[in-house]
Amino acid sequence: MKLKKLLISGLIFLSIGASAQVKQLTIKPHQPLAQISPTMWGVFFEDINMGADGGIYAELVKNRSFEFFKPLMGWKLHQEPFSEGSVLIQNRGEAHTNNPRYARVTVDKRKQGQLTLTNEGFRGMGIKKDLRYDFSMLYKMISGKVELLVELLDQKGGVIGSTKLSPVAGQQQWTKLEGAFKSAAREEKGALRLGFEGEGIIDIDMVSLFPEDTWKKRPGGMRADMVQMLADMKPGFVRFPGGCIVEGFDLAQRYQWKKTVGPVEERQLIINRWNYEFPHRSTPDYFQTFGLGFFEYFQLCDDIGAEPLPILNCGMACQFNSGEVVPLDQLQPYIDDALDLIEFANGNASTKWGKLRAEMGHPQPFHLKMLGVGNENWGPQYLERFKIFQKALKEKHPEIKLIASSGTDPQGAKFDFLNKGLRAAHVDFIDEHYYRPPQFFFEQVKRYDNYPRNGSKVFAGEYASHTQGTSGATRNNWLAALSEAAFLTGLERNADVVQMASYAPLFAHYDGWQWAPDLIWVDNLNVVGSPSYYVQKLYATNRGTETVPALLNGAVLAGQDSLYATAAIDAASGEIILKIVNASPEQQKMELEIEGIRKWEPVAAHTILTSENLTTVNSLKDPAAVQPKTASIRLAGKKPTLLLKGYSFNVYRIKYR
Structure with missing residues (x-):
């Protein structure tokens, strides 16, 4: 030869x-x-790279409730002549901790010229021609009468769509104001301008703009083209909401699912840890509004026929950042969160959390079968906390499969310690992660050939081939995808050991990414599947039995x-x-x-x-x-x-x- x-x-x-x-x-x-397993090939969603706000969550207005650290970030005030104090940020403080801030706008046509507030959107607003756009906001009329001119702008400031709305004079309770209009042009980086006319004082909050063509035409829903990319994969599961955002920089910034359900205006915004995680890709306007919350995640799984796989904090913050942990004798609230989530997903409408799910529009259970405890946590402190979770959850819900973390690396002392300890604890699934160069993926094709055939199963929860000498979207080249295709032959061949796998991360915005490579790249109007996306899709749509x-x-x-x-x-x-x-x-x-x-x-x-x-x-x-x-x-x-x-x-x- x-x-x-x-x-x-x-x-x-x-x-x-x-x-x-x-x-x-x-x-x-x-x-x-x-x-x-029917769940063999799935997807993993984390709000990184503007994956949720500015991504799959179709809201076009950034900082819609004025809750960013800089309350007017994303907004630009224009007034000629300028009058100090015409727009003031009010704070209700403890009286309304979930959404304390709103803007008070004073309009006096005798002393002021035209007053406008313009929102830049998330790296601009993607606007489609001849599509209806739905505007809404909450308001109170403190005094007088004010008219509102709502306009869509192109990059040059030209008006490409508008409507005029009339708040009710004397309305002292928070009230929703709504209007709809069509765009006359396509624009990749448009903006929304609010013009205030008349004379009076009006309070505004939750300023919102959504396209008509959301997924399943749901008001306040998701970008249909991004969801369609997931549906086309026919994934067996969706892992959410992370990822590192589950842990948070510290425990105060951890993801708390209970704060992401209920009315959207009552969901408490927090800073996204990817706002500051990478100084070279600093993203100071990256926050989590939770318009995409746990109810919407479960609903998405329902829509595309995938099993939901939520991941919850185990009482540990990110060990690369603060390393903060909850004392073992104070772990019960975290365990209660897990038990309550099972009730939210599976309980009937007579239970506290099942009732909330039904009130949100889903009377039937979501049929949750799996739950992850912790993300990329390691060490004895994780093992002892996981065992406490395991005991409590299995006593009340033995039917729920539990997924445990094997840390950040697929080999080495940390991995070996957890792999041994978790197998001894008879955990249902051990979540292994691989972020490595292509050579690793070619060499590790036989990784699972000699794994134990009984006992704990493997979840390849996050994998991606990182080609050297590349950055951004160029990391998603054919060499990376080819090495992943080779590696996945070993996962499928060992389907009695590996029963779930998902690439990570899922989405990245070309103008707002922090981490690469990523499975699917987007801008405000377009979606591009990487070569890795098509590898994963071919496995998922050609699964076999x-x-x-x-x-x-x-x-x-x-x-x-x-x-x-x-x-x-x-x-x-x-x-x-x-x-x-x-x-x-x-x-x-x-x-x-x-x-x-x-x-x-x-x-x-x-x-x-x-x-x-x-x-x-x-x-x-x-x-x-x-x-x-x-x-x-x-x-x-x-x-x-x-x-x-x-x-x-x-x-x-x-x-x-």
């Missing part, structure tokens, strides 16, 4: 010459090895000649699903032997994901540079030959009898 070595980005591939011998891959569909042997010379195909493979059967459709990665730059031939099957259809479906250049990325200019293409191929003879293009991920679906 004629071979040559090729070094690319630190990886050594075996380049197969024209005289290379045809290899034979033996598939044994009559010898199922393990069930593939049982793994079966896929052997080269009697051994699993896990790197020989830069080839990686896994096989499954789909009992429902009567198909063999074969996934093969060719990490070599050269085309390779493979003879296919299917044992134990009397006959298969002569035509199979072949889906390929490939690029000749390992640095290729999908971008706003070329969103389909690396995208799956499906065609029919003929399977000739008793041992049909498969042609595997260089640098390719291939999925074959073969009908059999």
Whole structure:
């Protein structure tokens, strides 16, 4: 066999010459090895990279309730001539701790000129032509009468949509003012301007603007194009809300699910830890309004047919930041939060939290089956806290599967300590995370071949291949995705050990990211799936029901000649699903032997994901540079030959009898 070595980005591939011998891959569909869990391939959502506010949560107004550290951040006051005190921030303090601030606007046409407040949105507002936009705000008329002119602006300040609204004079209670209008033009970075006319004093709060075309047309809902990308993956689960925001910089900033449910105006805003986590990507306007809260997360799972997997704080803040912990004898409120969440998700309407869920619009239970305790926590302090949670939760809800953290790294002393301790505690799932270069993913394909087949299962909760010498969206290149495709063959082959997996992070805004790589990139109007997105999607939409042997010379195909493979059967459709990665730059031939099957259809479906250049990325200019293409191929003879293009991920679906 004629071979040559090729070094690319630190990886050594075996380049197969024209005289290379045809290899034979033996598939044994009559010898199922393990069930593939319906939750095998899922997604992980965290509010990072403007994933929620400014991302999947479709609200266009930034700092809508004036609760940022700088109360007028995102707003610009214009008045000619300027009059001091025409806009003042009021604070109700302890009387209204969840939403204490509002703006008091004084309009006096005799002394002032035109008074406007303009909101810049999240890196601008993405506006679509001929689409209806729904405006609302809370107001009180303290005195006089004020008219409100609501205008959409393009980047040059031109008006592209407007409506005029009339608050009721003498209205002393907080009242919702609503209006709708259409945009006359498309604009990627628009703005919203409020013009105040007349004479009087008006208090305003919760200033809001949503597009009509939210997911399922829900008022105050999510960006439909971003949700559709998730729905198209057919994920088995959604892990939420994080991630590191679960822990918080300290415990005061941890994610508390109870503060994210109920009326939107009553949800208490907090700073997002990604506001300041990376000085080189400082994002001082990054906060969490919780318009996207736990009810909306559960509803999203319901919509796309995925199991909900909430992660809760275990009484520990981020150990890289403050390392703050709750004393063991003060852990009960955190445990109560977990028990109450189960009631919120599964309880009937006669229970306290089940009643709230029903009042929010979902009388039926969400059928929660899994719950994570802690995120990327480690050390003996985590282990002792997890065991207390485990005892309390299993006593009351033995039906709920618990997911435990194995820390930040997939190997080393911290990992070994937790892996041993959690297995001894018979935890249901151990959450392993991998943020490593492509070489790691190629080398770790056989990671789970020798794991215990019984006992605790593995959840590959966060994985992403980080290519060196890249940054931002360029990190999501084809080399990263190809290495992930290879690694996932090992996860599927060991489906009796690994029962869930999800890439991380999920979303990133081109103008507001903190961390890369990411599965899906967006701007205010567009969504781009990375090559890694299509790898994960191909696995999720070609899951199968049982793994079966896929052997080269009697051994699993896990790197020989830069080839990686896994096989499954789909009992429902009567198909063999074969996934093969060719990490070599050269085309390779493979003879296919299917044992134990009397006959298969002569035509199979072949889906390929490939690029000749390992640095290729999908971008706003070329969103389909690396995208799956499906065609029919003929399977000739008793041992049909498969042609595997260089640098390719291939999925074959073969009908059999």
